Amino acid sequence: xxxxxxxxxxxxxxxxxxxxxxxxxxxxxxxxxxxxxxxxxxxxxxxxxxxxxxxxxxxxxxxxxxxx
Ligand SMILES: [Mg+2]
Numbered sequence: 221x222x223x224x225x226x227x228x229x230x231x232x233x234x235x236x237x238x239x240x241x242x243x244x245x246x247x248x249x250x251x252x253x254x255x256x257x258x259x260x261x262x263x264x265x266x267x268x269x270x271x272x273x274x275x276x277x278x279x280x281x282x283x284x285x286x287x288x
Contacts, residue, residue: 230255230262234276238264242282 232238238248255262266276 225258227258228260230260232262232264234264234266235268242279 237245238251239245252262264276264280271279
């Protein structure tokens with residue numbers, strides 16, 4: 221855990237990593253909260269080109285992922 225606290229930027233794959241279909245995984249929000257608490261930042265990435273950027277933005281809003 222100490223090494224994790226030293227990290228400041230977390231790149232998170234989206235599909236199948238922070239959610240599956242329309243369901244966030246149980247640990248997703250606690251992980252994002254933890255990253256903020258240690259002063260880190262996170263970015264969401266995907267290699268899934270089946271949806272547009274705007275579709276991913278909408279999905280993030282609908283899943284209440286704090287992107288601030
Ligand atoms: Mg994936």
